[in-house]
Amino acid sequence: MNTAHLTKPGRAALSGLVGDTPLLHVSGPFAPDGRGFWAKLEGFNPGGIKDRPGLYMVERAQIRGDLKSGARIIESTSGTLGLGLALAGMVYGHPVTLVTDPGMESSMTRLLTAYGAQVNVVSEPHPTGGWQQARRDRVIQLMRQYPDSWCPDQYNNPDNTGAYTPLALELATELGHIDVLVCSVGTGGHSAGVSRVLQQLYPALKLVGVDTIGSTIFGQPARPRLMRGLGSSIYPRNVAYDKFSEVHWVAPAEAVWSCRQLAASHYATGGWSVGAVALVAGWLARTMPENTRIAAIFPDGPQRYLGTVYDDDYCAAHGLFDSPPAPEPEVIGRLDEKEVNRWTRCAHVLDPLALSQVVATEDRTAEEEHSGADAEEGR
Known part of the structure; x- marks a missing residue:
């Protein structure tokens, strides 16, 4: 062969x-x-389902010019997207920093490091947004340290x-x-x-x-x-x-x-x-x-x-x-x-x-009906 x-x-x-x-x-x-x-x-x-968006988000960002040649990719992950981005970093030639939290398995940290990614671990959850918000806040901090760095923003990226x-x-x-x-x-x-x-x-x-x-x-x-x-x-x-x-x-x-x-x-x-x-x-x-x-x-x-x-x-x-x-x-x-x-x-x-708006509207309607009933009773 x-x-x-x-x-x-x-x-x-x-x-x-x-x-x-x-x-x-x-x-x-x-x-x-x-x-x-x-x-x-x-x-x-190779790394699970998120190999697909890891490769695709990086490719599309390069085509649009959002991700410059050799620039660092920085993203929050609980693990699986991290594998996809490590693969994308190899394919498209970008260093990768992944922000995670203590809940990620040590085996995953070792694997991501072996694939060439830097792993950054937050130590405390955000008071209201939990670990995810704490990780996203750290991403913003790291992007200030690395000029031209790019975040895929998997939560909102179409x-x-x-x-x-x-x-x-x-x-x-x-x-x-x-x-x-x-x-x-x-x-x-x-x-x-x-x-x-x-x-x-x-x-x-x-x-x-x-x-x-x-x-x-x-x-x-x-x-x-x-x-x-x-x-x-x-x-x-x-x-x-x-x-x-x-x-x-x-x-x-x-x-x-x-x-x-x-x-x-x-x-x-x-x-x-x-x-x-x-x-x-x-x-x-x-x-x-x-x-x-x-x-x-x-x-x-x-x-x-x-x-x-x-x-x-x-x-x-x-x-x-x-x-x-x-x-x-x-x-x-x-x-x-x-x-x-x-x-x-x-x-x-x-x-x-949208549901919270529905609840608020229902509460206002009930309050208005109650106020109207009180006014009627007072006549």
């Missing part, structure tokens, strides 16, 4: 490692025989969503038709990007979002979160709220159960997001009509979670073995109806900022 073309891997060779990931049909124990869902295994990319067009087309080519798409939601990038394309191809497609308890994305109060890779303590503008048919919140113990069931039954699994998505996709496969074609996106593999999700001592210490998930989610009628602490579903999705 002629291997001369492999001796000096260039940009095309590195970026060519991303995409065309496998598709796996998942059934029992998540759904009975004859039912199930199709899982897109994005963990087969290229974060545009990067997922190839993933959507892969799914459409492989499955032919899709009725339901199940995605975890963090920055909102892949749920918005994939659904935008698929809903053009299949106008009746339903988008189901999966979040973690303690996340603010869908109108819940911000709380400390054990699960990483999904959820947020800020409101990312890439979240396409108007595209979601429903949202589910999942707790850490439920995600762990799901991850381990996947590993034992299908020799495929991943981290917190994968477990949460599989739990919800399995329920949809059990409860929707038998011929419904469900696609679920598994953002990563299990490697970075060997010390958490797949560590018995860690799981026992955090009470993650207490009980398996309930067979059905709890249901609430409005995103802010109550604070959720277990698997919960809401079929009425609004932008939480």
Whole structure:
């Protein structure tokens, strides 16, 4: 075999490692025989699903002239986008600084450093915005230190969503038709990007979002979160709220159960997001009509979670073995109806900022009606 073309891997060779990931049909124990869902295994990319936006955001910034030749890339990350940006730095010739927090696994820090990235760790959460806001504040500080540096701003950058067009087309080519798409939601990038394309191809497609308890994305109060890779303590503008048919919140113990069931039954699994998505996709496969074609996106593999999700001592210490998930989610009628602490579903999705305006209007209306009644009674 002629291997001369492999001796000096260039940009095309590195970026060519991303995409065309496998598709796996998942059934029992998540759904009975004859039912199930199709899982897109994005963990087969070198660094996971965010290799796609890492490469695409950098490429588009170079084309626009926003990112100068050799300039430093600085971004906040809980890990997976960091891998994608480390890859993009190699492909396009940029040094990379990644800002994270103490919750990122030490194995991930070592891996990012091995790939040539500088890792900067914040020590304290922001009083209201949590670790994410603290990381973003540090990014701003670092950009002042490095002239011409550039931040992808994954939370608000529209290229974060545009990067997922190839993933959507892969799914459409492989499955032919899709009725339901199940995605975890963090920055909102892949749920918005994939659904935008698929809903053009299949106008009746339903988008189901999966979040973690303690996340603010869908109108819940911000709380400390054990699960990483999904959820947020800020409101990312890439979240396409108007595209979601429903949202589910999942707790850490439920995600762990799901991850381990996947590993034992299908020799495929991943981290917190994968477990949460599989739990919800399995329920949809059990409860929707038998011929419904469900696609679920598994953002990563299990490697970075060997010390958490797949560590018995860690799981026992955090009470993650207490009980398996309930067979059905709890249901609430409005995103802010109550604070959720277990698997919960809401079929009425609004932008939480718009929801707060609705609540304020309702409060004003009630107050005016009460004042009017008092005035009438005083006559």
